[in-house]
Amino acid sequence: MSATPSNAAIEIRGVSRIYGSGENRVTALSDVFVDIRENEFFTLLGPSGCGKTTLLRLIAGFDFPTKGEILLNGEDIAPLPPFKRPVNTVFQSYALFPHMTVEENISFGLEMLGKPKGEIKARTGEMLELVHMTAMRDRAVSQISGGQQQRVALARALAPKPEVLLLDEPLSALDYKLRKEMQFELKRVQSETGITFIFVTHDQEEALTMSDRIAVMSNGEVRQIGSAREIYDRPADRFVADFIGESNFLEGTITATGENSATVALAGGTTITAALPAGQKHSGNATVVVRPEHATLGKAGTGAFDGTLEEAVYFGTDTHFHIRLETGELFIVREQNRRGGGDDVPATGQRVSVHIGPEAAQILRD
């Protein structure tokens, strides 16, 4: 996590938000540091109650931090009311003004900024065009579909040309197909406008497919910040590995360390070599993570460790093998199905071996 203050649009500096006091004290955010770069599609990802929406509300100005600074282009905006921040929000419920038309909704922000009439008209037209809603400009917002309301909400928030656009789970109310379409739309709009997007979601697939970078949050803390690939391939801790994708966890003890890797004696008695990310501890007990698709099956006695095949679940594109290890733990291997394959699939109850490539295993931060 190297800070890059030169091109950071938003810098969250040690922000905490604590509600209540005494026994009712709830820490929604604790000492959060995040840098969000200019023109970036940045996602705050985490389960509900992790603090991602609180952080978004602090950036928007609907709530104020108990401690810390929020810098926008180097200036602390944390004490400003929402109407003084060049930041706009797409709300989860869209929050379109029901007594205004599509066009009036979109021009509202520009009017409040006191822009000249001609500019408002031109910019509103541009926004209608951007979200393909020009034909519906005079409709009441109650007369358009959910997907269209979503587009209007996006256009309304983009019209005043905010420095940063905040999106609070904007796709959660849409059905699957529309959601896929809108994901693509959002990416298109973001690259066309070049505005920094901060996107809040609990949907890991949404986060992985759309984001330039992701901050994974849990219990009011940022657990890891990185690209989708970094977060998936190199999860920093057990929470991230568990929350994003499927993971196998193996407990063991570090016996020797190399430059970027370490030898770990597993609880089952065998040893494996696992990647050791920079800055992590070099001795003692360690948890190793292996993604199911990064391991393969082999004949007993040939791999990193053996186990009994309990179940093979066929998923069409791939097959999940549930292997019961000596230690009693379950290890899952996912193998892609090939056309005409299946002859060499081991029978359930058979002894098999799990092969783990040199890059497949990684030691987690405690």
Add this chain to the structure above:
Amino acid sequence: MPSPKFDIQAQPGFSFVALFTFFALYLPIAALVVYAFNDSESLSMWGGFSTRWFVSAWNNTAVQDAAWRSVLIAVWSAVLATLAATMAALATTRSPNYRGLTFKYAMINQPLMVPEIVTAVALLIVFSRIKVWTGYSGLGYLILAHTAFCIPFAYLPIRARLESMDLTLERAAADLYATPWKTFRRVTLPLLRPGIVAGFMLAFVTSLDDVVITEFVKSGGQDTLPTYMLGQLRRETTPEINAIATVFLAVSVLIVVILFLLNRRRQ
């Protein structure tokens, strides 16, 4: 349409209760309206059709005077009550829940719970003292008294409307650079309008209709239409009373219908 398990209309005696209720509600009113067109001087003996009592009421300066005063008081007190109620509703719904909020609801709605006669006597005592001190004996007392008991009638629909309003809308306006005042003017107030109209309407009708408090608070020569009618009943009674009541009824219905239509068009 799925047939409900319990159909109240299929219960024995339903038609009877329904009919009885309708008769109880509308038969006396129907009788009143019919006898307004009675040619004879009696309230109960039919003497042929005539509109002479309407003409006589129309030309009765005491009726004109009382009607005008009623409307004046109702308009002023409804306006003041709606203003106060709107502010009270905003204060009680737009601030975080705090200790004593329920108590404040009760305080605002006091006139709905305290018997009217108690308030009337209390006002009589207080106002007579103030009259002595200030020497002022105009309509102000009646307007103030009506405003006070109209506030809860204006408050309840406005608060209901505010409570059902999505707070995110105000947040969205603030997010789009609207100052708190602009947010109120452009978002809260337009969305609140149906509640305000309903509140005003209820306050207006409640004031127009009041007898007890008016009877106690009014000075000499300050009769409103209801207290004038009450006074008439104590003396000779002619179908003129019916005619006045009928017009009163028609005006009330008209106001309700107009406000309802206005409100629906704005939605």
